[in-house]
Amino acid sequence: MNYIDVAIKNSKAYFCLDCGKCTANCPISQYNEEFSPRKIINQAVLYNQNQVINNELIWSCLTCQMCSERCPSDVSFSQFIIDVRKEALNKGKLPQCSHGGVIQTVMKMMANPNLKQKRTEWIPKKLKTSKKGDVLYFVGCLPYYDNIFSKDIDVEPLEIGKSTIEILNYLGIEPVILEDERCCGADLLTIGDKENFEKLAKINISLIKESGASTIVTACAECYNILKNIYPSLSKEFKVKVWHISQFINEKLDSFKFKSPSDKKVTYQDPCRLGRYNGVYDEPRNVLTAIPDVELVEMVKNRNNALCCGTNSWINCDANSKQIQVRRLKQAVNTDGSVLITACPKCEIHFKCAMNDENLDKNSRINIKDLTVFFASSLKSGA
Amino acid sequence: MADKKQSSNDKFIPKIVVFACNWCSYAGADSAGINRIQYSPYFRIIRVMCSGRVHPNFVLKAFLDGADGVIVSGCHFGDCHYIFGNYRAVDNFEKTKALIHTLGLEEERIRLEWISAAEGVRFGQVINEFVDQIKKLGRSPIAEN
Structure with a gap:
């Protein structure tokens, strides 16, 4: 099957009524008149199907799902864009990577199983963590964001990590933190790099399995989405309960x-x-x-x-x-x-x-x- | 593991990428050639207009594509053709160093050097020293695949 047929099938784009609610609500379309989810779907379904990957506008989509929220036919435009990007990337098209592309490179480097990262050095000694246990805190790319952004803009990504461990310690939980955890791969999946995403996922799934954890807590919305929705579809053995930290706290609000x-x-x-x-x-x-x-x-x-x-x-x-x-x-x-x-x-x-x-x-x-x-x-x- | 690395070191030919600025270091490499200075050939030189252009991604991309070590080289402070380019190179290099550390690669795999157009001999020396250093460290874990 042609990639475009797959994309149309996965996103149910054939249900598109051409109503244009997506474009009316798309945050990008409000400022960039050329970008229109409706037009892209239209181009793919009706006309010159294979030209879609040459359309540079496919990289502008935020995959924020605002269009699908309003779509009366429940077309998942984000899914369509991700499928199209996969093919575009295979054909050698590239998005404009921000920050010189350094974040994508770091993620691709992490996909190499030989790497031995030093990603837990930021944890202060007063916070308690353990090597094996029931609850695992999935840190995500925070240490890298700290390396890249903390000098230029006023952010301290590692404070998020420290606060999360502090909250878990407050509940008497000593979370497992993987020394060699990889990026969840969300951003690679969104730009269509399925190959590297699967490599990252494979390493993470086996690391999580080794740690023996049955619950994962994460403070990143993107990690949460990927761990909860995508990883189980990659491995049948991945039966871990995934919580966003807000859900986890919400369950135990009385203890604070x-x-x-x-x-x-x-x-x-x-x-x-x-x-x-x-x-x-x-x-x-x-x-x-x-x-x-x-x-x-x-x-x-x-x-x-x-x-x-x-x-x-x-x-x-x-x-x-x-x-x-x-x-x-x-x-x-x-x-x-x-x-x-x-x-x-x-x-x-x-x-x-x-x-x-x-x-x-x-x-x-x-x-x-x-x-x-x-x-x-x-x-x-x-x- | 360490012994294995040691024994295979004799045959190990490192891959080294040198980012050299157009105005000083690249001319320095030229000068090394003109003066017929003998030095290690295991490096690939990439000319950039200024060392300040060498974004952390350039260095990481080199490692991703199989480099064992990377040198970033520019003009001495005060000599930069663009006045402040090499100060920017320092900022970029600090970030690169932090990233390399978190990624678990040895910090000795990257090096920032100031080489002027007249310092052909020094260019040779720096390359020789760096090649020895990388030979000691062995193949980069990312290049092993």
Whole structure:
């Protein structure tokens, strides 16, 4: 079967009614008039089918699922784009990789089984971890993000990791942290590099199996999505329960004792992989409102209507991404909240990168914190 | 494992990538040639306009494609054709070093050097030293496949 037939079948694109709701709601289409999910599907289904891979616009899609949310025929445009990208990549087309492509290279290097990484050096001694156990904390690419971004923009990705371990320790759990864990491969899968994604997945699955863990906790929305939805389809032996940290905390909210936090009025950004992909809307909100004195104020667009953080899988970050980010930041400022909480390290990096612009006006500047960092900082110590 | 590496070292021919800036280091390599300086041939030189252009990805990509060691080389401070390019090279190199460390490769596999157009002899020396160093470290784990 031709790749395009597969893509159309997987995404149910033949159901497309040509109504154009996708384009009307697509965050990219609002700023880039040429980009239209409807037109791309139309081009593939009706006309010059094989030309789709030559269309450079296929790399602009954020795979944020906003279009599928509104689609009356339930066409998964993100799935279609991923399938088309696979073929485009095979044919030698390449996306414009942001950050010089260094993140993609790091991920591809991790796909090599010979590598022996040193990715746990950041863990302070006061935090307790173990080699084998029931609960595994899947850190993701945080150490690499720290290497790449912490000098240029005001982010501390490893704080997310430290806070997560702190929260787990608070519950009396000493999480397993894999010394040689690999990237979950989400970004490679999204740009269509299935070969390297499967290599990464294979290593991770066997490492997780060796650790003997039956529960995985992760603080990254993208890792959560991949571990929960894609890994089980690759290996039948992968029967681990996957939690996002917000879900994990939500189950055990009674065990925490809080102090009054420094920021009382907060707003929350739904990461696309947590919200629209997996329907995790209430748990992070429950966790935030469980902290005394915290008032959660919603942005204009929230829950399944939440605007994306502007760029995905570290490709095609351009003026449109910036416009989306600034728009979202303005929405956050307009809530009158003092801090924007995110549940995905990538959202935080992208927003903070947008705020790195000196010429950005005051109306789009807000303090941004990760959910885990905010939660851990409002815990009463010595429980 | 270590013994095996030692014994195979005699035959081990390292693959080394040198990023040399157009204005100083590349001319330095030229000068080494003109002066007929004898030095190790196990390196591939890539000319870039400025050492500041050498993004961490360039170095990592070299390792991904099978390099055992990478040298980034530019003008001495104050001599940069673009005035501040080599300061940027330092910033980039710091990032590269951090990434290489987290990836678990030895930090001795990468090196930042300042070589001027007149320092042909030094170019030869640096290459010789680096080749010896890489021979001691052996094949990069990523290149083994």
